[in-house]
Amino acid sequence: xxxxxxxxxxxxxxxxxxxxxxxxxxxxxxxxxxxxxxxxxxxxxxxxxxxxxxxxxxxxxxxxxxxxxxxxxxxxxxxxxxxxxxxxxxxxxxxxxxxxxxxxxxxxxxxxxxxxxxxxxxxxxxxxxxxxxxxxxxxxxxxxxxxxxxxxxxxxxxxxxxxxxxxxxxxxxxxxxxxxxxxxxxxxxxxxxxxxxxxxxxxxxxxxxxxxxxxxxxxxxxxxxxxxxxxxxxxxxxxxxxxxxxxxxxxxxxxxxxxxxxxxxxxxxxxxxxxxxxxxxxxxxxxxxxxxxxxxxxxxxxxxxx
Amino acid sequence: xxxxxxxxxxxxxxxxxxxxxxxxxxxxxxxxxxxxxxxxxxxxxxxxxxxxxxxxxxxxxxxxxxxxxxxxxxxxxxxxxxxxxxxxxxxxxxxxxxxxxxxxxxxxxxxxxxxxxxxxxxxxxxxxxxxxxxxxxxxxxxxxxxxxxxxxxxxxxxxxxxxxxxxxxxxxxxxxxxxxxxxxxxxxxxxxxxxxxxxxxxxxxxxxxxxxxxxxxxxxxxxxxxxxxxxxxxxxxxxxxxxxxxxxxxxxxxxxxxxxxxxxxxxxxxxxxxxxxxxxxxxxxxxxxxxxxxxxxxxxxxxxxxxxxxxxxxxxxxxxxxxxxxxxxxxxxxxxxxxxxxxxxxxxxxxxxxxxxxxxxxxxxxxxxxxxxxxxxxxxxxxxxxxxxxxxxxxxxxxxxxxxxxxxxxxxxxxxxxxxxxxxxxxxxxxxxxxxxxxxxxxxxxxxxxxxxxxxxxxxxxxxxxxxxxxxxxxxxxxxxxxxxxxxxxxxxxxxxxxxxxxxxxxxxxxxxxxxxxxxxxxxxxxxxxxxxxxxxxxxxxxxxxxxxxxxxxxxxxxxx
Numbered sequence: 001x002x003x004x005x006x007x008x009x010x011x012x013x014x015x016x017x018x019x020x021x022x023x024x025x026x027x028x029x030x031x032x033x034x035x036x037x038x039x040x041x042x043x044x045x046x047x048x049x050x051x052x053x054x055x056x057x058x059x060x061x062x063x064x065x066x067x068x069x070x071x072x073x074x075x076x077x078x079x080x081x082x083x084x085x086x087x088x089x090x091x092x093x094x095x096x097x098x099x100x101x102x103x104x105x106x107x108x109x110x111x112x113x114x115x116x117x118x119x120x121x122x123x124x125x126x127x128x129x130x131x132x133x134x135x136x137x138x139x140x141x142x143x144x145x146x147x148x149x150x151x152x153x154x155x156x157x158x159x160x161x162x163x164x165x166x167x168x169x170x171x172x173x174x175x176x177x178x179x180x181x182x183x184x185x186x187x188x189x190x191x192x193x194x195x196x197x198x199x200x201x202x203x204x205x206x207x208x209x210x211x212x213x214x215x216x217x218x219x220x221x222x223x224x225x226x227x228x229x230x231x232x233x234x235x236x237x238x239x240x241x242x243x244x245x246x247x248x249x250x251x252x253x254x255x256x257x258x259x260x261x262x263x264x265x266x267x268x269x270x271x272x273x274x275x276x277x278x279x280x281x282x283x284x285x286x287x288x289x290x291x292x293x294x295x296x297x298x299x300x301x302x303x304x305x306x
Numbered sequence: 307x308x309x310x311x312x313x314x315x316x317x318x319x320x321x322x323x324x325x326x327x328x329x330x331x332x333x334x335x336x337x338x339x340x341x342x343x344x345x346x347x348x349x350x351x352x353x354x355x356x357x358x359x360x361x362x363x364x365x366x367x368x369x370x371x372x373x374x375x376x377x378x379x380x381x382x383x384x385x386x387x388x389x390x391x392x393x394x395x396x397x398x399x400x401x402x403x404x405x406x407x408x409x410x411x412x413x414x415x416x417x418x419x420x421x422x423x424x425x426x427x428x429x430x431x432x433x434x435x436x437x438x439x440x441x442x443x444x445x446x447x448x449x450x451x452x453x454x455x456x457x458x459x460x461x462x463x464x465x466x467x468x469x470x471x472x473x474x475x476x477x478x479x480x481x482x483x484x485x486x487x488x489x490x491x492x493x494x495x496x497x498x499x500x501x502x503x504x505x506x507x508x509x510x511x512x513x514x515x516x517x518x519x520x521x522x523x524x525x526x527x528x529x530x531x532x533x534x535x536x537x538x539x540x541x542x543x544x545x546x547x548x549x550x551x552x553x554x555x556x557x558x559x560x561x562x563x564x565x566x567x568x569x570x571x572x573x574x575x576x577x578x579x580x581x582x583x584x585x586x587x588x589x590x591x592x593x594x595x596x597x598x599x600x601x602x603x604x605x606x607x608x609x610x611x612x613x614x615x616x617x618x619x620x621x622x623x624x625x626x627x628x629x630x631x632x633x634x635x636x637x638x639x640x641x642x643x644x645x646x647x648x649x650x651x652x653x654x655x656x657x658x659x660x661x662x663x664x665x666x667x668x669x670x671x672x673x674x675x676x677x678x679x680x681x682x683x684x685x686x687x688x689x690x691x692x693x694x695x696x697x698x699x700x701x702x703x704x705x706x707x708x709x710x711x712x713x714x715x716x717x718x719x720x721x722x723x724x725x726x727x728x729x730x731x732x733x734x735x736x737x738x739x740x741x742x743x744x745x746x747x748x749x750x751x752x753x754x755x756x757x758x759x760x761x762x763x764x765x766x767x768x769x770x771x772x773x774x775x776x777x778x779x780x781x782x783x784x785x786x787x788x789x790x791x792x793x794x795x796x797x798x799x800x801x802x803x804x805x806x807x808x809x810x811x812x813x814x815x816x817x818x819x820x821x822x823x824x825x826x827x828x829x830x831x832x833x834x835x836x837x838x839x840x841x842x843x844x845x846x847x848x849x850x851x852x853x854x855x856x857x858x859x860x861x862x863x864x865x866x867x
Contacts, residue, residue, distance in 0.1 A: 008387030014353040014594070017602045024605035031612035035437040048430040053862035056835060058625060060860035152419060153626050167833045 052160065059161030062154050070137060075165055077175030081137055084174035091115065091166040105177070115166075119159040123150070193304065200301025203294045207286070214273065215305065222273040224282060230257065231306040243267055257299045262287040340369030342593075350594040362593040376563055378589040379596050380581060383567040388463050391603045392456035393562070396480075398604055399449035400555065402611070403487070404548065406442040409434075414494070416540035418533050421496035422626045429623065436620075443621035444614060446488050450641045453484045461697070461718050464706035465568040469579055471698035473561040476554045478695040483551040485641060490543040492639060493536060498761050501627035502636040504539070505531055510645075514684040515676065530629060571706035624761040633760035634747070637734055644725045646732030648682040654731040749807045749818040750842040750855035757800060757840060758859045765796050766826070766838055767859055767867040774828050774836050774861065781824035797826060800840075819845035834863040 012020065035043075064073065067085075072078050075086030084090060092103040092115070103115045111118045124143030142148035143155060150158070193201065201218065204210065210219030216228040225233075234253040237243050248267040250256035259266060264282035271277065286295070317326045335344055341364030342350075349357070356362050365372035383389060413432050414424045428435035457477060460466055466474035493504040508531070512522040527534020566581030574580050590596060624633075638646055647654060652666045670678050701714055708715065757766040773790040781804065785797035807818040822844040829837045839858040846853045861867065 009385045011385045012599070012602065014598065017598045021598065021602035021605045024602070024609035027609035028605065028612045031609070031616040032434075032437075035434060035616050039433045039437075044430060044433070047436060049864040050866045051426050051430050053834075053865035054625075056832075056862050057860040057865055060831060060835060060837070151626070153422060161832070161835075164832045164835060 055157045056160050056164050058154070059157030059159070059164075062150065062158045063161050066142065066150070067158065072175075074170070075162070076170055076173055077177075079175050082139075082175075083177035084170070085162050086165040086170045087174035087176055088169040088171050089174070089176045091163070091169040093169060094163075094166040108178075116159050116163060119162055120155055123155050123158060124148070193301070196297045197301040197304050199294075200297035200299070203290065203298040204301060207290060212282070223278075225269045225272055225277060227302060227305060229306055231303045234303075237267075237269070242270065253303055254299055257302050258295065261290075261295060261298065340365040340372065341367075353594070356591060360591065362591055365593065372592070374559070374563070375592055375596075376566070378584065378591050379567065380569055380584045381588045381590050382569050382573055383581075384590050384596065384599065388459070388465075388570045389567060390455070390459055391600075392452055392459055394600055394603060395452045395607055396449065396456050397555070397559075398607055399445050399452060400551065402445045402608075403442060403449065406438045406445065407544065409438045410442060411544060416494065416537050418496060418536055418627075421494065421536060425495045425497070425623055437615055440615035440619050440621045441611060444619050445611060446491060448611070450484055450488055453481055457481060457694075458718075458722065462715070463568065464571055464711060464714075466698040467701065467704065467706055468698075469565050470561065470568065473558060473565065474698045475695050476558040476561065478691060479554045480551060480558060481694075482691055483547055483554065487543060487547045487551065488641065489639065490539045490547060493531070493539040494543065495623055496536065496627050497624040498627055498631075498633050499622060499624045501531065501629070502632060503638055504535075506636065506638055507642070508535075510649075510679075510683050513677075513680050515680060518684070532629075568706075571708060574706065576707065576710070577704040622762070631760075634751075634755050635734055635759070638732075640729075643730075643732035644728040645683065645687050647728030647730070648687055648732075649679050650731055651678060651682050654728070748846070748853075748855070749812060749816055750822070750844050750853070752812070753800070753803060753807065753818075753824075753842060754840055754855060754857040756803065757796075758838070758857055763867040765799060766840065767861060769793050769796055769838075771834075771836070771861065771863040774838060776828050776830050776836070778825055778827045781826060800824065800826070804842075816847055819847060821845055831860065836861050 070078060070082030071085050072082075075084065077084030077087070088101065089104045092099060092106075093101040103118075105111075106115055106118060113121075122139055124141065125146055126141040127139035140148065142150040144151055204215075204219070210221050212221040212223035214220050214222060214226045214228060231253060234256045238248075238250055238253070238256050246267040248256070248259060250259045264284055264286075265280070268279050269277045283289075290298070314326070317329075321329070332343055335347075336342065339347060342361060346361045350362065363377045366375065366377045367373065410428065413428050413435065415421060425439075428439055460474065460477065489504075489507060493500045508522055508525050511525060512518045514521060523529070525535065525538060526532075527538050565579070568579070568581050637643075652658060652663045653660075655663070667678055670676060670681060674681075703711055703714060705711060755764075757764040769790075769792050773793045775787050775790050775793065777787070779785060779787060779793075779797060781797055781800050783798060783801050785794040785801075787793050787797075801824075804818060804822060804824060808820055808822065809817075811817045822842060824840065824842045827837075827839040827841065829839070831837050837858055837860050839856060842855040844853055844855070845851070
């Protein structure tokens with residue numbers, strides 16, 4: 001008990017107070033100095049590296065949840081799904097953070113910013129143009145700002161993860177865009193419709209064609225054949241054997257489309273969205289219900305779909 | 307200017323240059339020290355006894371900072387007991403929090419888009435940023451401890467009694483402010499820890515009958531915590547609560563000076579307050595004794611705090627908050643464990659059979675019409691502070707002598723023990739003995755949580771990067787991967803952890819099946835990035851079906867887990 005009493009009634013003398021106080025002040029100042037000198041030299045950099053590393057870890061998680069499905073777990077791309085990211089063509093090459101080979105992708109599309117800003121832009125808002133017709137899947141817009149599910153910091157993380165491949169990008173086995181050896185051809189934006197084609201589009205909608213036929217961006221019908229590229233498809237059909245064996249007499253694309261509208265029974269297309277096309281479903285009386293001028297513009301519109 | 311110059315010239319002419327300079331220097335010196343001459347200060351620094359009349363009281367009448375301090379203390383209050391300097395330290399930590407807080411405010415933006423990246427900036431790019439954040443966080447936790455001890459000390463020495471009842475009352479308000487400041491600061495880093503701890507805290511307000519949803523909406527600014535909630539907590543943290551705190555601190559301190567620091571109980575006649583009646587031979591002057599004493603304690607506290615933050619202490623920062631993912635084992639801050647324990651009543655009563663406890667739950671829900679959560683968390687929880695606040699007004703005993711306060715000291719002791727027990731019971735691992743409130747899933751998931759937790763670091767993540775040798779490894783007692791001693795050690799640790807879970811049931815009565823096998827898989831994903839996967843194949847103890855548990859983490863070379 002007497003020890004406890006000594007402790008609780010302890011009263012440091014003046015000299016002791018000054019000495020202990022000074023030692024403590026020196027301790028406090030040296031702790032500050034150690035931190036300060038550390039910050040000046042490389043401690044901040046070490047922290048920077050640590051949190052960049054954790055950002056890459058978080059980015060890996062996002063990549064495997066969202067991106068690997070199309071770009072592949074190894075980042076080498078999946079044919080007809082998504083192009084390679086882990087590729088020397090896409091990433092170029094960096095050595096210790098310094099760019100030693102420029103990204104071909106950036107050069108191809110004439111992107112003004114760097115690869116990081118390109119990756120962020122595409123991840124956030126989707127691909128700005130359908131750069132070649134190699135890819136059927138359009139890049140989704142992942143950014144929360146445009147209705148996606150990734151926060152800005154997650155997009156930063158995933159960009160850091162992708163760029164982490166640039167130290168040693170894959171040089172083979174990658175599905176690059178454009179395909180290796182092929183020239184990069186930006187897909188031309190489709191020409192605007194002529195007044196007659198525009199009128200034909202109105203005829204298409206007014207007469208309910210859209211109930212059964214799909215045209216990309218215009219109609220979603222799924223009973224009859226998809227007409228999104230009928231201008232191209234028709235050219236193939238009229239030379240095909242099964243058409244020649246049918247009662248069809250068309251020799252040009254215009255004639256074929258006209259015939260299909262006015263006499264739908266003569267040739268039944270083979271492929272419809274839900275399987276083989278059914279016969280006797282398309283009304284046979286459009287020749288009488290739609291004025292000839294309207295049919296003409298409708299044909300002109302459909303021919304333009306390629 | 308001309309007049310001053312003329313006077314100076316005249317003075318030099320009459321007294322000589324040397325005397326003039328000495329006189330002018332002393333004048334300036336006395337202005338700075340509010341009344342102490344150089345000789346006085348030298349006397350103070352040399353520890354000389356004060357001359358008579360004592361010039362060292364001059365700053366107390368001349369200067370603002372000294373005038374709010376008493377000129378002398380009673381000798382009996384200058385030893386470690388009875389104050390233990392806890393009031394001084396509480397004020398010191400409040401000051402540290404304000405200063406470090408202002409520094410952090412410069413670099414912080416209270417918006418969900420920027421808050422977390424502000425934290426990263428503070429840690430990685432702001433000079434002293436991480437240090438100041440560590441000081442702020444550690445200081446806050448220590449402040450809770452110091453304030454609580456300060457109150458406990460005041461209770462034990464009976465210093466809340468007449469005439470200091472209101473001092474005690476303001477002290478209880480300051481305790482609430484301390485907890486409120488600490489809690490409101492919890493949300494600001496906007497990481498998972500912050501987001502979910504505060505979601506849990508505010509959801510308790512939601513359960514309050516009648517006003518609960520409104521209070522919750524006011525706090526969060528929306529049904530869920532988002533931009534509005536973050537801004538509100540920020541404003542609470544940096545404006546409202548500090549403002550109330552400073553106001554009550556001023557009142558509290560004024561009362562302390564007005565009534566003096568209470569003497570040790572045994573030195574006073576019962577019912578008498580003699581702290582202000584100090585005979586001259588018992589007086590200890592503020593200058594230099596009390597001042598140097600305080601400076602010493604402040605210096606020691608600051609040094610310990612600063613050295614801690616420069617060496618071992620790191621304020622936690624988890625991953626960015628994600629409202630869609632609740633990490634396993636989310637907990638409230640430790641100083642609210644007692645409240646969590648309170649919510650588990652009656653299940654925390656030792657040796658109370660579970661049937662009876664469940665019966666009490668049902669009785670509350672069906673007969674009284676409120677759930678125990680509401681009763682204990684919303685009604686009884688705040689009542690604890692009300693009970694504390696009214697202590698001096700309901701304690702009828704005028705005596706401060708320990709021997710004459712057996713009832714009150716017993717109540718105090720039981721109360722302290724109860725709070726400690728409730729805190730223990732509030733820990734997510736469950737109540738001692740009964741294990742009620744144990745938060746845990748299947749044993750396999752618990753292994754995953756222990757070795758690679760959702761947030762924070764586990765042992766599997768701490769293996770040095772170079773020892774994460776790519777390959778698939780069976781978890782056995784004799785793991786033997788070449789050149790990877792730490793990997794082997796962790797695999798062995800995993801093995802023994804599994805053995806333990808096979809042999810002893812957790813508080814929910816669940817065991818790991820005896821046929822369980824586990825694998826650790828390490829794959830290289832990128833340069834400097836590896837994926838470590840834990841796969842556990844077991845037979846589920848509830849459905850008897852073969853199950854596979856798998857969990858993975860990505861580990862970068864520089865991430866320092």
